[in-house]
Amino acid sequence: MEESFTQAMRHALILAGGPGLRLWPMSREKRPKQLVSLLNGRSLLTAAADRLDDVVAPANCYVCLAPAEAKRGVMAV
16 A cells, blocks of 8 residues: 555554453454454454555554453454
């Protein structure tokens, strides 16, 4: 993506938390809902980040995760 002025001005925050009760039993403590592969083998977190590709510069994309999920979540994106 070639970064435009508009893209450089935008910032995005992906909220990826919560217990994932609606996705139980696929979502568990060791495998939170945002990391479950649902969309053609991609996680919900990866799909959300991919949708931002043409809208926001990658350096301006942030993910808000629970502390226990932070390491796995960053690796997933």
